[in-house]
Amino acid sequence: MRARAYVEGWESYPFERLPEEIGRADLIFNTVPALVLTSELLSFTHPQVLIIDLASHPGGTDFQAAQRLNRRAILPPGLPGKVAPKTAGEILARIYPPLIARLLERLPN
Secondary structure, three states, X not given: OHXXXXXXXXXXXXXXXXXXXXXXXXXXXXXXXXXXXXXXXXXXXXXXXXXXXXXXOOOOEOHHHHHHOOXXXXXXXXXXXXXXXXXXXXXXXXXXXXXXXHHHHHOOO
């Protein structure tokens, strides 16, 4: 994902640098489906930040902490399918078969 961000001209940082960099962001997109935006990390954000968590369930944002800190954080479920259903379907159709094949290879005979 960081390589894609670079190609698109966006800034991205390794997780270790987030505490020192996150306060500069006006808009944060999270795609990691594990808790990344913790209460501690959210405390470094500025009050006007908007966090859009695009990760699969359960998301990667501590939404209760965001609310306590008065930060605007949203989890728009199913967003890819709602705004680009054909493209989302094509991507899933391309990704799922190899994943299923790999899982089946791991099953005992």
